[in-house]
Amino acid sequence: MTGWSRAKTSHEVNALIDKGYLVEAGEGISNGGRKPRLVRFNNQLGYIVGVDIGATSLEIALADINGSILRRVTQPADVRQSPEELLGRCSMLILELVVAHGIRPEQILGIGVGVPGPVDFTRGVLVAPPLMPDWENYPIRNYFKETFLSAFVVIDNDVNIMALGEQRSGDAADLDHFLVIKIGTGIGCGIMSSRKIHRGSDGCAGDIGHICVDKQGPICRCGNRGCLEAMAAGPAIAEKAMQAARDGKSDLLQKMMESNAGVLTPENVNTACREGDEAALEIIRASGQMIGDVLAGLVNFFNPSHIFIGGGIANFGNHLLIAIKRAVLRRSLPLATSNLVINFSRAGADAGVIGAIMLALEYLFVVKDDLHYSF
16 A cells, blocks of 8 residues: 555554554464465554534544444534534533543544535635524634644535545445435435545535425525425425424324424424325425435436435434335436435434544644644
């Protein structure tokens, strides 16, 4: 991989062992001659934090330098809060994990953060995020650096870190080209191409929630009409269910709405569907079809081997998945779907926080040209 000679490799590895970065981990398998040494990163060197901020939830994990999670915490969240308020809670929770594990804040070497919006990856800031307008150009990295002075902080879109999590801990470990779709309050896509995240020239590749599916549709948070997100994401599903209840199309949804102060949630729709409610089933199928229609275009364009579906709406089960698959198969070219696999993510909610940890580790030891960071 390096093109180095055996002597130079041994010299460099020994130097890293002397500095405490690497430790010996036993002997490898010999093909003749002296047995090779196995080495690994010293897990006492420091710690990594993964922060996965969703539209309605927050997950933080403390990991060792090898990426193994040591402690974690999950809480409800609301990204409509100010960045100071939500990031302040993040910092407090990280400090609580640090204290609980008996370490010091200066031992945190890296923090990876996933946020639900378009990220300018080189600057580590959100740009015109529809779900969280108060966060535009907010210096997230600097906020964390105020408390964790020794930490290298890197910011990315929440679906990109999910794709990293799938690659490192899920069913995508051996895949070169795949997509991760997050369906929740919004809809986004993480693109893994040749085993690397494809972010595009400005960092906003994969923002499929704002592809138009109906020019006469409702106004989206981004200001346009008929975006996929406005038609098929969680809030749209809940709104369609409330309209069905008001129109008398579902007694069950109507009763749920009456007992819930006149509102319904996507979870209510899922529950009604599981109880055989036809109106709820049709809403879920319609959302799946619209998502599948958009994914068909991605399949024709990108030709992934796998598509993994995650996010809160993924809990809706097979009715949603079947609708997505049917739409993709109907509208994609035969060659593009001959070996295509579409499934729910088995990593689930873990993919985001694991991906955030892996993102921090990826950029911890090497200064990358595409990041305007300094040590």
